[in-house]
Amino acid sequence: MYDGDIASVVISEDRIRARTIELAAELAQRYQPAPGKDPEEDLLLVGVLKGAMMFMTDLARALPIPTQMEFMAVSSYGSSTSSSGVGRILKDLDRDIADRDVLIVEDIIDSGLTLSWLVRNLEARNPRSLEICTLLRKPDAISMQVEVSHVGFDIPNDFVVGYGLEYDERYRDLPYIGLLDPKVYC
Numbered sequence: 104m105y106d107g108d109i110a111s112v113v114i115s116e117d118r119i120r121a122r123t124i125e126l127a128a129e130l131a132q133r134y135q136p137a138p139g140k141d142p143e144e145d146l147l148l149v150g151v152l153k154g155a156m157m158f159m160t161d162l163a164r165a166l167p168i169p170t171q172m173e174f175m176a177v178s179s180y181g182s183s184t185s186s187s188g189v190g191r192i193l194k195d196l197d198r199d200i201a202d203r204d205v206l207i208v209e210d211i212i213d214s215g216l217t218l219s220w221l222v223r224n225l226e227a228r229n230p231r232s233l234e235i236c237t238l239l240r241k242p243d244a245i246s247m248q249v250e251v252s253h254v255g256f257d258i259p260n261d262f263v264v265g266y267g268l269e270y271d272e273r274y275r276d277l278p279y280i281g282l283l284d285p286k287v288y289c
């Protein structure tokens with residue numbers, strides 16, 4: 104599959120699976136449900152389309168607590184391998200998040216522009232709490248400071264694809280995170 108386009112495996116399928124289970128355990132501790140609680144108190148996962156789709160579905164299935172799911176899609180400006188900011192909401196949440204515990208689920212924080220915009224947008228809707236869980240973070244690339252409580256892996260500042268992440272809408276279906284050979288985009 105995609106012969107020759109992937110220079111190396113950065114994070115294998117097994118490591119993603121193991122880390123997702125660890126993150127789920129960490130989140131279950133953080134959001135322990137009170138006995139007899141109302142379904143309105145379930146943790147609300149907000150997945151950021153399309154990149155977070157694989158991580159969102161695997162994380163939700165690994166979480167040993169009840170969760171509800173919502174999705175948002177935002178358009179970002181910039182070139183295909185770097186982003187310069189969020190343009191607008193392409194798909195908004197289907198419901199109100201006031202007084203809810205909300206966890207944004209993302210595939211990657213690179214410049215931080217997407218999440219810093221999204222956090223401001225969702226904070227304005229008065230959730231009870233708002234935290235972020237991202238599978239990947241590039242500490243060397245972040246230009247906007249975003250407070251992230253749950254991180255799967257810190258990775259070097261290279262362009263990666265797979266497990267939801269794309270280049271030119273390709274490679275999202277790879278089961279692992281791979282380094283895209285620069286010959287593909289240079």
Ligand SMILES: O=P(O)(O)OC[C@H]1O[C@H](OP(=O)(O)OP(=O)(O)O)[C@H](O)[C@@H]1O
Pocket residue numbers: 151152153154155177178179185186209210211212213214215216217218267268269
């Ligand atoms: O920290 P940043 O520099 O803002 O980059 C991170 C964002 O960029 C990618 O999404 P993209 O907007 O490319 O769309 P996609 O999720 O549909 O792939 C990725 O899925 C993150 O959402």
Ligand code: HPA
Pocket residue numbers: 186211213214261262263264268269270
């Ligand atoms: O490294 C990346 N790969 C794919 N999409 C991305 N969006 C921001 N950074 C990346």
Ligand SMILES: [Mg+2]
Pocket residue numbers: 151152153154155
């Ligand atoms: Mg995205």
